[in-house]
Structure formats: structure tokens, C-alpha cells
Amino acid sequence: MMMKRFSMVLSVLAAGLLALAMTRAALAQHGAEPAANSHDTTAHAQDAADRAHDTGHATENGHDAPPAVIPPFVQGIAPAITTLIAFAIVFFVLYAKVWPKITQALDERAAKIREEIAAAEAARKQAKDALDEYEKSLAEARAESQKMLEQTRAQQAELAAQLKAKADAELNQMRERAKRDIESAKRAALNEIYSESVALATAMASKILQREINPSDQNKLLEESLSELASKHN
Known part of the structure; x- marks a missing residue:
């Protein structure tokens, strides 16, 4: 107008x-x-x-x-x-x-x-809205990826701690078993030595009782006993 x-x-x-x-x-x-x-x-x-x-x-x-x-x-x-x-x-x-x-x-x-x-104006507003939405989605994606990364790191740390604890436990168990085996072997060896010593002493005593021996015979008898003991261990 x-x-x-x-x-x-x-x-x-x-x-x-x-x-x-x-x-x-x-x-x-x-x-x-x-x-x-x-x-x-x-x-x-x-x-x-x-x-x-x-x-x-x-x-x-x-x-x-x-x-x-x-x-x-x-x-x-x-x-x-x-x-x-x-x-x-x-x-x-x-x-x-x-x-x-x-x-x-x-x-x-x-x-x-x-x-x-x-x-x-409408196109500008639409472009601005699209840009805002894109920036919002990008920020959300970054936050989600950061969260997932932190969760992964935490899971890795937890898994590493569990594996270390398991390895430590297994190592302690192996050590305990080794100690028990060593103790058992020592006891068995001692028992065997004790038994053989008793048998050797018994044999020597019986031989001594059967005859009178001089020092050379004693040495010979001792060597024979040691040889028998060695042959038993072999």
C-alpha cells in the first residue's frame, strides 16, 4: 500500500x-x-x-x-x-x-x-538446528566413547588384578606342595637310612657275635656293610 x-x-x-x-x-x-x-x-x-x-x-x-x-x-x-x-x-x-x-x-x-x-531465514534456522543437533550427537558420542574407554580400562585393571592374584595363589600352592614333597622326601630318606642303619647294625652285631674279629676284620666287615648299603641305594 x-x-x-x-x-x-x-x-x-x-x-x-x-x-x-x-x-x-x-x-x-x-x-x-x-x-x-x-x-x-x-x-x-x-x-x-x-x-x-x-x-x-x-x-x-x-x-x-x-x-x-x-x-x-x-x-x-x-x-x-x-x-x-x-x-x-x-x-x-x-x-x-x-x-x-x-x-x-x-x-x-x-x-x-x-x-x-x-x-x-528458515534455511538458516534449519541449518543451525542441524548443526546444533550434530554437535549434540558428537558430544554424546564422545562422552559415550570416553565412558566405554574408562570401563574397558577398569575391566582390564580388574582382570589383571585377578590374574595376578590367581598366579600368586597358584605359586604359593606350588611352593607349599614343593615344601611338603621335600619334607616328605626327607622323612622318607631318613626313615630309609634309619631302617638300613638298624639292619646294618643288626647284621654287624650278628657277625660279631658269630666270631671274634681283629681290627682288620672289623674294617673289612665295615666295608662290606657299606658296600651292601650302597648296593641297596642303587
Whole structure:
């Protein structure tokens, strides 16, 4: 609506300025003619008297009088009226035919620009929303990956602790079994040595009781007993 009013005002001003310029030109042209004729008034006074005298004679002789001269001011009004009429016609044509099309085109262009601006704003808002959503999803993914990484590290630490505890327990068990086996082997060896010592002592005593022996026989008997003991261990 404001665009239509602005266009109408511009058309009226343009037409008014055109009419005013044309009127001034016409008035200046017709106003200059009396000023030029005023300089020749004295020079042509006699000619006017002669024409009047001739006119009187012509009237007396039955001839028609020459037409009356129209004053210059009256002659200047006609172009002004013509200009105003032309201005009115041009204004009516512009107002009725041209300016509606112009204002319609301007309104359509303004509406299209508004639509394009609205579409651009909507696209910008949509892009901003998409960017915000992407950044939110990215932040959530980073937080989730960080959480999963921490959980994995905790699970690895827990598994490592469990494996270490299990290995320590198994190692302690192996050590305890080794100690028990060593103790058992020591006891078995001692028992065996004790048994063999008892048997050897018994055998030596029985041999001693069977005969009297001298020192050389004792040494020989001892060597035989040690040989028997060694053969039993082998």
C-alpha cells in the first residue's frame, strides 16, 4: 500500500512539473511578443493610422473590416489550458493503466523478496538446528566413547588384578606342595637310612657275635656293610 501511494505521488509530481514547465514556456513566449512589439509602437503608429484610414474607406466602399487582434495574455491562456488538459489525460492514463501494473509488479517483487528472505531465514534456522543437533550427537558420542574407554580400562585393571592374584595363589600352592614333597622326601630318606642303619647294625652285631674279629676284620666287615648299603641305594 505504501509503495502504491509513493508511486502515485511520484507520478503526480512528475506530471505537475511537466505541466508547469510547459505553461511557463508558453507564457514566456507570448509575453515576449508584446514586449518586442512595444519597441515598435512609435514606428508603426503612422501605419496603424493609415490602416484605420484605409479601413474607414474600405467600410465606406462596402468592404469587410479586418479581423480583431487577440491580446497576447489571452493567447497565453490557451496553451496553459491545453497543457493542463494534457496533464489530466496523462495523469488519468498513468493512474488507470500504467501505475497499477507498475505497483502490482513492485508488490509482487516485494512479496517475492519477502518470501526469499523468509525462506533464507528458515534455511538458516534449519541449518543451525542441524548443526546444533550434530554437535549434540558428537558430544554424546564422545562422552559415550570416553565412558566405554574408562570401563574397558577398569575391566582390564580388574582382570589383571585377578590374574595376578590367581598366579600368586597358584605359586604359593606350588611352593607349599614343593615344601611338603621335600619334607616328605626327607622323612622318607631318613626313615630309609634309619631302617638300613638298624639292619646294618643288626647284621654287624650278628657277625660279631658269630666270631671274634681283629681290627682288620672289623674294617673289612665295615666295608662290606657299606658296600651292601650302597648296593641297596642303587
